[in-house]
Amino acid sequence: MKTGLVIGKFMPLHKGHIALIDFALQQCDDLIVLVSASYDEPIWGSQRLEWLKETYKDNTKVRPWLLNYDEAVLPNTSVSSEGVSRIWANYLQKHLPPIDVIFASEPYGAYMGRFLNCESVIFDEPRTMVPVSATQIREKPFAYWNFLADAAKPYFTKKICLLGTESTGKTTMAKRLAHHFHTIDVPEMARDILEHTNECTEADLLQIAELHAKAINEQIKRANKILFVDTDVNITRSYSRFLFDKELQVPEWVEAANHFDLYLYLDVDAPYVQDGTRLNEEDRVKLDESHKRELAERDIKYVLIQGDDWDERFEKAGKAAVQYIKTGSVNL
Structure with missing residues (x-):
């Protein structure tokens, strides 16, 4: 049985890594x-x-x-070095099973092979097959989106949440924005x-x-750079206070799913439409005040x-x- 080794930072995992x-x-x-x-x-x-x-969950030959490591013990360098390779090889010999062949896309692979007493194979060192680096992706993930491994895309996806009281156009806005940005949305689950x-x-x-958080976690795997989400758990908390005067307790995984990069609050000055499922107009305004208090407290x-x-509201949103995608902040 032949045991191979690939070493990398995979920060992030991209198609060049997968090709190797x-x-x-x-x-x-x-x-x-x-x-x-x-x-x-x-x-x-x-x-x-x-x-x-996640990427190799169906391949039993891969052992991630x-x-x-501590950089004071194992040097961290982006340049292939015989001296650094020797230190790493000495460490790995003590902590890994015997290696028959090491695969790499940089010269350090040959150094490591020598010090590990194994074969070394260099793959696509000039990066002609997948012309990208992890540094480029980290600096401009959207520019190199198609080079990212599918499993890594949710990490870089921007989550934008639409908030507001009833009859402020959140449902339509989320779908319209998703269509405009060639991505998908997560609807609110109350209906x-x-x-x-x-x-x-x-x-x-x-x-x-819980249903809403589950939908967020599922849809972010399919999103194209941005995920638009109608409502968040804080609005559900506001409903709990508004309707029952009680604090809503949710599991940690629900909290984690409801972390967003940008919040857009659709104000109550939109035309009121009663579709048969909503609060009356007076309570709609009171709920708006409740939502804003909840957000302020948090x-x-x-x-x-x-x-x-x-x-006009769509254009502003x-x-x-x-602006947020380009600069990381919004000043309107």
């Missing part, structure tokens, strides 16, 4: 893919390990391993459970929060989208999204 791993798989029976993660790097090693596990807001129970709110900043013209 797939090439290695053709030449060995068992492949250790070692994620080398320093404690002083922007993406946690555990996250990178999960990308590899994580090595969290799948309730026919009218006044029929809501405390148990319904928890079910709504120190959630948002861009306020105002106006009684639907196209779209500009805010573009």
